[in-house]
Amino acid sequence: NLTLKLTAEKGMSEKLITETIVPAVIRARMAAQRSLQANNMKQIMLALHNYASSYGHLPPAVVIDKESGVARSWRVEILPYIDQAQLYEAYRKNESWDSEANKAVLAKMPAAFRHPSQPADSTFSSIFMAYGEGLFAEPGDKEGLDFADVADGTSQTIALVEAKQEIPWTKPEDLKIDVKADKLPQFGFVPEGCH
Secondary structure (H helix, E strand, C coil): CCCCCCCCCCCHHHHHHHHHHHHHHHHHHHHHHHHHHHHHHHHHHHHHHHHHHHHCCCCCCEEECCCCCCEEEHHHHCHHHHCCHHHHHHCCCCCCCCCHHHHHHHCCCCHHHCCCCCCCCCCECCEEECECCCCCECCCCCCCCCHHHCCCCHHHCCCEEEECCCCECCCCCCCECCCCCCCCCCCECECCECC
């Protein structure tokens, strides 16, 4: 909360507020949101590393349950690695992401998947795997990538992207990117750029 009391000549205070203070407050808020989102992405990337350490590979974008054949998102798979083991256990892996039981999990979206500018009750993810042919997560990949298989090296490869999409965080769907297309999907939440 910011409380500000101005004393100025008539008309000066309105000009001071609209031309100086309001833009500065908006820039500070946007900088704070960018910092929070960068931290969210770091937390998720660390979770992917920890998942890979446990399983020997990253989760595929779409995980198929071995017993039921039901698909779930990689975001569900990394829950134990972002301190959400209880939420992971509550997710019914043999039911679709939008079953009644899994809708209760959907409503408890971890803050790490939410962009700081989204409403607190939003269930739309703001973080997606770089998903497409020849990218970090490829369609049809059932095992998940091993870091050793990243041809350009991990420092030269985009693993995650930030995008404003109406895709629920538990839904086994990511933002599909076609690098050969004339136009890429819209990334980020602000025109100035994205993570």
